Amino acid sequence: MTTRPLGLASVAILRAIHAGRRYGVEIIEETGLGGGTVYKLLHRLEKRGAVKGTWESAEVAERDRRPRRRYYRLSSAGERALSEALQAMRALTQGVGPLAVGEAPVGEER
Amino acid sequence: MDRVCRWLLALAGLIGGRAFRRDRLPEWEGELWALRAAGARARLRFAATGVLHAAWLRREEGADMGGWGRDVSLAVRRLGRAPGYAAVTIIVLGLGIGANTALFNALDAALRGSAPYPDPDRLVMVDLTATDRGGQVPDTLPWSWPTFSLARERIPSLEPFAAYSARDLTLTRPGDPDRVEVELVSAGYFDLLGVRPRLGRVFTASEEPPADVAVAVLGHALWTSRFGSDPNVLGRSVTVEGRTLEVVGVLPPGFRGLTGRGELWVPIASAPTLLNPRLLEAASLHWFYAIGRLRPDVPKAPGPAELTAAGAAIDDALGGGGHGVSPVPFLRARVNPITRLSLVAVLVGGLLLLGIACANVASLVLARASVRRTDVAVRAALGASRTRIARELILESLILSLAGGSLGVGLAIAAERGVARWAAYALEMSGTRNLQYLDPAMMGVNGVALAMALTLALGTGLVSALLPLRAVVRPELAGALRGGPRGIVARTGRAGEAGRALLVSAQIALTLVLVAGAGLMAASLSRLSAVEVGFTRDDVLALHFERRAPYSDEERMSFERELIGRLRGLPGVERVAIAPCPPLEGPCEMAALRQLDDTPAGEGRPTPIVTHAVSDDYFATVGVPVLSGRTFDARERSDQPPLAVVNETAARTLFGGNAVGHRIAVTHAPTESATAEIVGIVGDVRDGRIEGAPTPAVYFSRRQTTQWYGTLFLAVRGDPWTLLGAVRREASALDPDLPLFEVTTLGDLRSAATARTRVVLGLLLAFASLGLLLSAVGIYGVVSYEVLRRRREMGLRLALGAPASGLVRSVVGRPALLGGLGAVAGVAGAFALTGQVQGLLFGVEPWDPRVMGGATMLLVGIAVAAAWIPARRALRVDPVETLQGD
Numbered sequence: 001m002t003t004r005p006l007g008l009a010s011v012a013i014l015r016a017i018h019a020g021r022r023y024g025v026e027i028i029e030e031t032g033l034g035g036g037t038v039y040k041l042l043h044r045l046e047k048r049g050a051v052k053g054t055w056e057s058a059e060v061a062e063r064d065r066r067p068r069r070r071y072y073r074l075s076s077a078g079e080r081a082l083s084e085a086l087q088a089m090r091a092l093t094q095g096v097g098p099l100a101v102g103e104a105p106v107g108e109e110r
Numbered sequence: 111m112d113r114v115c116r117w118l119l120a121l122a123g124l125i126g127g128r129a130f131r132r133d134r135l136p137e138w139e140g141e142l143w144a145l146r147a148a149g150a151r152a153r154l155r156f157a158a159t160g161v162l163h164a165a166w167l168r169r170e171e172g173a174d175m176g177g178w179g180r181d182v183s184l185a186v187r188r189l190g191r192a193p194g195y196a197a198v199t200i201i202v203l204g205l206g207i208g209a210n211t212a213l214f215n216a217l218d219a220a221l222r223g224s225a226p227y228p229d230p231d232r233l234v235m236v237d238l239t240a241t242d243r244g245g246q247v248p249d250t251l252p253w254s255w256p257t258f259s260l261a262r263e264r265i266p267s268l269e270p271f272a273a274y275s276a277r278d279l280t281l282t283r284p285g286d287p288d289r290v291e292v293e294l295v296s297a298g299y300f301d302l303l304g305v306r307p308r309l310g311r312v313f314t315a316s317e318e319p320p321a322d323v324a325v326a327v328l329g330h331a332l333w334t335s336r337f338g339s340d341p342n343v344l345g346r347s348v349t350v351e352g353r354t355l356e357v358v359g360v361l362p363p364g365f366r367g368l369t370g371r372g373e374l375w376v377p378i379a380s381a382p383t384l385l386n387p388r389l390l391e392a393a394s395l396h397w398f399y400a401i402g403r404l405r406p407d408v409p410k411a412p413g414p415a416e417l418t419a420a421g422a423a424i425d426d427a428l429g430g431g432g433h434g435v436s437p438v439p440f441l442r443a444r445v446n447p448i449t450r451l452s453l454v455a456v457l458v459g460g461l462l463l464l465g466i467a468c469a470n471v472a473s474l475v476l477a478r479a480s481v482r483r484t485d486v487a488v489r490a491a492l493g494a495s496r497t498r499i500a501r502e503l504i505l506e507s508l509i510l511s512l513a514g515g516s517l518g519v520g521l522a523i524a525a526e527r528g529v530a531r532w533a534a535y536a537l538e539m540s541g542t543r544n545l546q547y548l549d550p551a552m553m554g555v556n557g558v559a560l561a562m563a564l565t566l567a568l569g570t571g572l573v574s575a576l577l578p579l580r581a582v583v584r585p586e587l588a589g590a591l592r593g594g595p596r597g598i599v600a601r602t603g604r605a606g607e608a609g610r611a612l613l614v615s616a617q618i619a620l621t622l623v624l625v626a627g628a629g630l631m632a633a634s635l636s637r638l639s640a641v642e643v644g645f646t647r648d649d650v651l652a653l654h655f656e657r658r659a660p661y662s663d664e665e666r667m668s669f670e671r672e673l674i675g676r677l678r679g680l681p682g683v684e685r686v687a688i689a690p691c692p693p694l695e696g697p698c699e700m701a702a703l704r705q706l707d708d709t710p711a712g713e714g715r716p717t718p719i720v721t722h723a724v725s726d727d728y729f730a731t732v733g734v735p736v737l738s739g740r741t742f743d744a745r746e747r748s749d750q751p752p753l754a755v756v757n758e759t760a761a762r763t764l765f766g767g768n769a770v771g772h773r774i775a776v777t778h779a780p781t782e783s784a785t786a787e788i789v790g791i792v793g794d795v796r797d798g799r800i801e802g803a804p805t806p807a808v809y810f811s812r813r814q815t816t817q818w819y820g821t822l823f824l825a826v827r828g829d830p831w832t833l834l835g836a837v838r839r840e841a842s843a844l845d846p847d848l849p850l851f852e853v854t855t856l857g858d859l860r861s862a863a864t865a866r867t868r869v870v871l872g873l874l875l876a877f878a879s880l881g882l883l884l885s886a887v888g889i890y891g892v893v894s895y896e897v898l899r900r901r902r903e904m905g906l907r908l909a910l911g912a913p914a915s916g917l918v919r920s921v922v923g924r925p926a927l928l929g930g931l932g933a934v935a936g937v938a939g940a941f942a943l944t945g946q947v948q949g950l951l952f953g954v955e956p957w958d959p960r961v962m963g964g965a966t967m968l969l970v971g972i973a974v975a976a977a978w979i980p981a982r983r984a985l986r987v988d989p990v991e992t993l994q995g996d
Contacts, residue, residue, distance in 0.1 A: 024137065025144045035159040040166060053137075061140075069144070070137040 006050075006085045009033055010041050014050065014074060014082040022071040042072065050078035115142060118157035126164030134167070185505040196510060199471050203514025205880060206464030207566050208521035209873075212529050213460065214559040217453045225444060226364075228304040229403075233440035234268060234411065235543055236261070236400045238424070241432030250436070252543075253400050255319060255378070256393040257424045261400075261435055264420040267412040268402025270298025273378050275398035276369040276544060277385065280849045283349035285336050289851050292350065293372040294381055294398070300361075302403045303368070310344045310359035312375075319379040319390045326355040327375040330363040348374070351384045352847065368401065370546025386818070393428050399543045401440065411437050444545050448949060449537045452870050455947045459624060459877040464566065466620045466881045467514075472574035473613040473888055475507050507575035508568070515567025522555050522563070535862075536869035610895075611924065614888045615932035621881035622936025622969050623943055628878040629961040630944055630951055631871035637953030638864045644795030644804070645693055646733030648857030651830035652692045653837065653850045656819040667748070669845070670812065670820070674725060676840045677824060682833060685825040687731035688812060689724040692821050693795045694859045699723075701808075705775035705785060706764060719760065719776055720797050720807040723815040729792055731825045732856060739770040739790030742811035752814045754786035760806035761791045776808065786810065800863040801952050822850070830855045870950060885969070886976040893925050894980035905988070914985045922981050929973040933966050940965070 006014070009031070016030040028038050045051040053070050061068040074082065119138055123131040138160045145153050169183050189196045227233065238251045238261070253261075253273065262271045273296040281290045300312040307327065317323045326348055328337070337343045337357075347354045355376065366372050378398070381389040389395055404411070421434040486499055522529075657666060670688055677686045691698035703717045704710065726742050728734075741755055754774060761769035775785045786808075794804035812820075826833055834853060841848050897904075904917050944956035954961065 023144065024141045035156055036162055036166070039159070039163045043167065043170070055136075066143045067140040068136060069140040 005088075006081060007041075009037055010045060011082065011085045011089075013038060013041050013045065014078055014085070017051065017072050017074055018079070018082055022073070023069045027072070045078070046072075048077075049075055050081050051075065052078075112153070115153050115157040118154075119160055122157075122160040122164035125161060126168055129171075130164055130167060134164075138163075181502055181505050182509070185502060185509055189506060189509060195474060196513075199474055199510045200514045200517055202467040202470060202880070202884060203464075203511055203567070203570060204517030204521060206460065206467040207515050207518030207563050207570075208525070209460035209518075209877070210457065210464060210566060211518055211522035211555060211559050211563040212525050213453065213457055214555075214562050216529070216533060217457050218558070225441060230441055231439070232404045233302070234402050234404060235438045235440055235443040235545075236265070236268065236271070236402055237436045237438060237543075238396070238400075239421075239434040239436050252396040253398055254393050254396045255381075255390040256427060257396075257433070258398070258400055260423045260427060261420040264423055265402070265412050265416045265435070267405055267408040267416060269405045270302045271400065271402035272296045272298040272302050273398050273400050274299055274368055274544075275378070275381075276367070276372060278851060279350050279384065280847070281336075281348060281350055281374070282352070283347070283354075289849060290332065290350075290373045291369070291371040292374045292376055292384075293367045293369060294376055294378045294384075295367075296378045299375075299401075302401065305361060305365055307359040308362045309341070310357070312359050312361075313377045317377040317379055319381075321377075321379050322383065323377055323379060324353060324355045324383075325358045325377065326350070327359040327361060328357055329361050329366065329373045329375070332373045333360045350374070350376070353380075353383055355380075366546070368546065369544050399545075402437075443543060446537075448866070451947055451949045452537055452866055455627065455870055455950055456873050458943065459627060459874045462620050462624050463877045463881055464570065466617050466624075466884050468570045468574050469613045469617045469620070470884045470888055471507065471510065471570065473610050473891065475503065475574055476610050476613070504572070504575040508571040511567045511571030511574070514570070515563050518567070519555065519560060519563050522559070526555055532869060536865045610892055611928050614885070614892050614925070615928045615935070617881075617885040617888050618929055618932030618969060618973065619936035619939055621878070621885045622933055622965055623940045624874065624878040624881045625965040625968060626936075626940035626962055627944060627947070628871065628874040629965050630947075630954055630956065630958065631867060631874055633954040633958060633961055634950070634952040635864060635867045635871055638800060638867055641796070641800055642794075643694065643800065643860055643863070644734060644793055645856060646735075647731075647825055648855065648860060649826055649828070649830050650732055650856040651822075651824045651826060651833060651837070652852075652854050652856060652859070653822045653824075654691075654819070654852040655822060655841070655848055655850050657845070657848060661818075663748075666818065667813065670725065673822070673841065673844055674727075676844060677822070677837060680833065680836050680840065682826050682828055683824050684827060685727050685731040685823075687725045687728035687823045688820045689722050689728050689823065690817060690820055692823075692854065692856070692859055693732070693797060694800060694863045696798050698797075701776040703764070703774060704777045705773075707773050717764070717806065720805055721776060722807065722809045723812045723817050723820075724809050725812045728809075728823070731823045732795075733825075734795055735793040737791045737793060738768070739788070741790050741792065742809075742813070744813075746811040746813040748814050750814070752786040752810055753789045755790040755792055755809040756788055757792055757804070757807040757809075758794045759804045760808060761788075763806055774808065796863075823856075867950070867952070882969070882972055886972050889925060889929065889973050889976040890980060892928075893921060893977045894983070896921050896925070897980050897983050905990075909990075918981050918985060922977050925973075925977050929970065929977075933969060936969070937962060937966060 012031045016027045021027045021030045051072050052075050053072050056069050123135050238253050258273055275294045277292050278289050279292045297313045297315045297318055343357050346357050417435045424433040674686045699721045701719055701721045703719050729741050756769050765772055769788045772788050773785045948956050
């Protein structure tokens with residue numbers, strides 16, 4: 001498995017999932033990224049084991065009268081990768097002052 | 111909108127492959143649902159993203175998949191690097207495929223004569239024939255009610271056997287007054303066509319004549335527009351021609367009757383009250399057509415004994431006339447041969463263009479293959495399999511042709527309405543007997559047409575890839591590698607070269623056929639335009655009117671005189687006249703000569719003659735020259751013996767020129783009994799098709815005969831259409847219920863008479879121009895390739911002192927030979943094909959030497975020009991530069 005460093009957009013997606021956004025459209029809204037980018041990166045993140053997609057149970061979808069959703073959650077490797085990436089970013093921006101992205105590089109917790 | 115989204119996702123599934131459909135597509139569907147509140151545009155964009163994602167995923171996976179997916183993506187990328195080549199090819203194919211797709215349904219209908227009724231091959235049109243009328247013996251007539259009843263009793267093998275006729279009538283209630291197309295039918299009509307009412311019932315046997323019933327069945331469109339699809343419409347009423355009819359049924363959507371125009375149906379028994387009181391009693395009033403369905407136990411047609419018996423019974427009832435009954439298969443009767451021929455001609459033109467396009471793509475593929483030869487050779491040397499290399503080429507060509515096909519389908523759909531409008535304008539939509547033949551609404555692009563477009567695209571792709579394939583996959587390895595980059599052009603497989611040259615010949619041959627076809631249509635049009643239609647004024651407004659019972663002849667005459675007087679007072683109007691029908695629309699009153707002076711005319715074989723009852727100023731109004739004697743004026747009285755004016759053809763054929771002073775009598779004319787004295791001769795006016803020869807015609811004064819219908823002619827200064835409103839106002843001031851319809855101008859009639867020829871010509875001309883362009887490009891390509899290939903050799907020869915002209919000749923020689931071969935094949939093909947469309951031509955033979963010669967010259971000229979431009983480069987070859995190149 002490749003261990004290329006995560007791109008900014010990938011980090012944003014991991015962070016969005018970490019913050020509780022669970023499926024594609026929610027992640028798109030949260031990150032402000034394009035649909036194409038989000039799905040492309042989700043696919044890659046899943047392949048490298050950082051994200052795990054699971055289908056919601058059929059009963060829930062049936063009850064809400066809608067198609068089943070695929071929910072994404074972070075694997076332990078994903079959690080690790082996210083915190084590493086955030087740490088690296090903090091290190092990068094240390095001392096830059098007001099320009100720094102600081103504690104929350106992308107997407108404020110709501 | 112959501113349907114589009116679903117389609118897009120289905121497309122994504124198609125692109126993404128099975129795994130994508132299984133694992134990913136449900137996710138996209140779920141997401142789309144989550145976006146349900148986000149607006150149509152957002153959803154559409156999301157769905158489109160799905161398609162792109164599927165394609166991306168496919169490529170992503172393809173990297174470790176090998177095989178087709180990767181080849182496709184490689185082929186697309188390769189084409190993307192040569193966008194000009196790809197664009198030209200796609201556009202050319204798109205035009206060819208588009209033309210064929212757009213017209214496919216029209217042609218389908220034309221060739222198969224299909225009909226939207228169950229077992230249409232069991233339907234039979236039944237004609238009444240008679241030998242006592244003019245024209246070719248026996249003549250086909252519509253039926254009158256007494257003759258139809260006699261025949262129906264005697265032909266039991268047709269069950270049901272029904273009558274139908276169509277009239278444009280005035281509907282005044284509910285809603286605004288308007289003209290609606292009313293079919294008058296007898297009881298079995300709907301049964302026979304297998305149509306069941308959606309609501310209520312259709313007509314019963316108790317509503318046959320002589321019963322006088324006031325009922326009507328609504329067409330679906332009328333039910334929707336006039337009654338708001340009221341489910342309780344039964345028992346409500348409609349008012350037609352001032353008569354109140356009870357609605358007893360509603361027909362299913364889509365049914366427009368045999369005429370294809372019906373909006374409302376009434377029993378034929380209402381004809382006397384709606385149209386003319388004598389319509390059902392008079393055996394000599396022939397006004398409707400008949401159709402029957404073969405009883406299940408009757409194999410193919412009614413037996414001759416039944417038909418003879420029916421004919422004899424009609425003769426008995428009418429006191430002779432040589433009547434007969436003749437059955438014609440319904441599907442054959444629907445066909446209009448000229449329309450079919452026009453469509454075939456256009457379609458063949460489209461196919462020829464597609465053939466040219468196909469040859470062009472093949473030679474482009476071949477050229478590219480030659481360029482890629484080193485690359486292919488290297489890969490072959492490194493162990494790439496031949497199938498793999500072949501697959502790439504085929505894929506490239508297939509992708510191009512599918513893209514061209516999509517463009518073509520897009521064009522066809524975009525042009526759908528235009529095509530229908532064009533067809534309705536230029537082609538006759540009816541066959542004989544008032545039967546609908548082509549329905550413009552059916553000319554859309556449907557599944558069958560799409561399947562055909564796909565087949566054409568795939569076929570084109572495969573053919574154009576397979577033609578050059580052999581030359582490419584057997585590269586002379588050593589040669590290709592040794593030559594290095596220059597080797598690309600230094601030596602190609604002989605097969606490839608010959609193939610390309612042959613393709614160019616084929617293009618020239620196909621183009622020549624197209625150019626010759628267009629040339630013949632152009633020659634026809636110029637002859638047609640030169641035909642003297644007989645009237646000189648175009649700025650004449652013509653309006654049809656009908657004024658039925660209960661007016662007496664005297665009332666009608668004074669009404670018409672007053673109408674003419676009022677209209678003449680309108681500003682801009684120069685002259686006003688009334689005649690039965692406008693010219694060029696078909697002779698509306700046919701009769702036969704009965705007597706010439708004191709001798710009975712045409713014993714055994716009467717001469718047909720067209721009769722017109724015209725008002726005083728008619729000839730001056732439409733611009734018909736008076737050749738001799740006088741025309742009608744206010745001196746004519748209805749109580750005096752009738753006077754007649756004949757046309758030039760009648761004067762010549764009946765009296766050898768000077769007809770004035772002679773007397774004639776005609777049968778089936780308004781002045782049935784009397785002998786009329788000829789007082790004048792006027793020029794010939796074409797009554798019927800412009801292609802036909804002028805026929806004998808006789809004119810009577812409207813002061814001495816009357817008709818309950820007629821056409822108003824207003825000769826005006828300026829644009830006739832600006833007067834229409836004023837004319838309608840004046841007419842309704844005189845009679846508020848007077849319908850004025852079928853408004854046109856003589857100029858429009860004149861141009862409509864050549865519409866078919868012009869439209870077929872226009873399309874063939876467009877195809878031929880494209881074909882010429884493609885051929886020129888092909889020739890240009892072959893010659894420039896030859897120049898490029900022999901650069902070094904020519905540089906050497908120039909350096910050694912060879913004359914430049916000889917070099918040019920040697921470059922152009924072979925293409926010229928091929929062009930010549932193509933031209934010969936093209937002339938042969940043109941002879942073979944144009945002979946088939948003789949019916950579309952006018953005044954020109956299919957093998958007209960000037961047209962054929964002209965087409966050949968044009969093509970040779972263009973070929974020479976296309977060869978000359980690159981050939982000149984041979985002269986500019988700099989020997990030093992080429993020799994240094996090594």
